[in-house]
Amino acid sequence: MPGVGFLLDYESIRSDFPIFRERPGLVYLDNAATTQKPRRVIEAVEAFYRRSNANVARGLYELAVEATRLYEEAHEKVAGFIGARGPGEVVFTRSASDSANMAAYMLLLSGVVRRGSKIIATVMEHHSNLLPWRTVARLAGARLELAPVRPRDGRLDLDVLLSMVDDETAVVAVTHASNVLGYVNPVREIAREARRHGALVVVDAAQSAPHMPLDVYSLGADMLFFSGHKMLGPTGIGVLWVRGDRLEELEPPFQGGGIVKSVRLEGGELRVELAESPWRFEPGTPHIAGAVGLAAAVEYLAEIGMERVEAHEKTLLGYALRRLGEVPGFQPVSTETAERLGIVAFNMEGHTPHAVALALGMEGVAVRAGFHCAEPLHRSLGLERGTVRASFYIYNGPEDIDRLAEALEKLARATG
Structure with missing residues (x-):
């Protein structure tokens, strides 16, 4: 494509993904919903079930030791990927939504969210970073307030958000990147103001972790979460990162086997000694194979380099806006x-x-339509029927955008 430089060899990368061989002609532009899986991830999950399947943290036989090693290594690899200071800060969950709920209930049970306190979120949040806070605010007798977006472009109105943070604020919950518009929010600046008032910052990184370099301590966050399936990993695995100096003060919201060192009956009461993190926050049998697959995905992305991933997408974005603007x-x-x-x-x-x-799907172009689980954002911008969303990733190239544009031109001609 003349005049368009791409840092990634996306054609070579695409060859790592079996689905594109199985479905030739597929133009997959629904990456904000979920990503396709490289052969390495698929094989890692299969290999675990073939050779290493056992429960973790309990057995002393060889298979159980191997499964536990793989599971612990997955925590270590994810911790390194996001700049955490150790695997104990990385809690595996079922999804980003599960992580958001877990974070909210942790802060409720631990007394951070309390009667009379305030939770601040934004109008641009995914429902997963709104609904848990709404429920927790109701249970605690706190209130939830939403910072607006600018009506002219949909960007977060940062001045208004910062003015909302005061000494009553317990939590600021904010998305790092919008799942509708792709805007990256200034989390560092938000975190500085929150910290000045003693508030905690919880960051939804579901759309940023797969697409740009992420350093949790540099962001200034206290908690941060994302999902595995949006970054080449399996479904059913999510991550909740908790700043190390917060771990001891947080109450596990879910109880069960594996979270304790000891449970004793003393004087008719149960005395419980919790295990170290992350085990204290991961009750029951975890999604071990999912963690192994996520570790493989993280390794794959790290080898490419997240700076290059981000640069590739920015080039695609610029080309898309120019090419689609001709439609x-x-x-x-x-x-x-x-x-x-x-x-x-x-x-x-x-x-x-x-x-x-639907018309694009008939042409082999996969996109998403609707509110994208961000209805308040759409309605605040007057988009009462939602939008069509095309989202790019490492295996997309300019020819995918050309196919999208050609399908839209065909639709325009048919109804023009």
């Missing part, structure tokens, strides 16, 4: 490229989002 009736929500990841939300004049997505 009659194309209506992007934003044409900005600064501080933004590889997501384009748009509508087509005269068509509902779902009609556009």
Whole structure:
């Protein structure tokens, strides 16, 4: 593509993904919902079940020791990937949504969220980073307040958010990157203001961890979460990172086998001594194979280099906005490229989002339509029927965007 330079050899990367061989012609642009899986991840999960399957942290026989080693190594690899200071800060969950709920209930049980306190979130949050805080606020007798976005472009109104933080604020919950518009929020600045008032910062990194370098301590967050399946890993595995100096003061929200060192009956009461983190936050049999697969995904991305991943997507974003801008009736929500990841939300004049997505699907182009679990954001921007969302990743190239544009042009001609 003349004039367009790509840091990644996306064609070679695509050859690592069996689905593109199984489904030739597939243009997969629904990466913000979930990503495809490289052969290495698929083989890691299969190899675990073939050769190493056993429960973890209990057995002393060879198979159990091997399974435990792999599971603990997965914590270590994820910790290194996000800049954590040790595997004890990395808690494996079922998903990003599960992590968000876990974070909210941890802070409720530990008395951080209490009667009369305030939780601040934003209008641009995914529902997974809104609904748990709504419930916890109700249970605690606290209140949930939402910072707005700017109506002209959908970016977070940072000045308003910062003005909302006061000494009553217990938690600021904010997405690192919007799953609709791809905007990257200034978490460091938000965290500085929150810390000045003694508030904790919980960051939704589901859309940032797969697409850009992430250093949790540099961000200034207290808790941060993301999912495995959006970053080449298996479904059913998520991550909740907790700052090390917060671990001891947080109450595990879920109870069960594996979280304790000891449970004794003394004087008719149960006396419980909790295990070290992360075990104290991971009750029951975990998704061991999912953790092994996530570790393989993290290794794959680290070998590519997250700076290069981010740069590749930014190049795709710029090309997409130029190429799609030539399509009659194309209506992007934003044409900005600064501080933004590889997501384009748009509508087509005269068509509902779902009609556009259906037409694209018939042409072999996979996108998402609707509110994308961010209905308040859409309604605040007057997008009452939602948007179509095309989202890019390491195996996408300019020809994928050309196919998207050609399918949209075909739709425009058919109804013009």
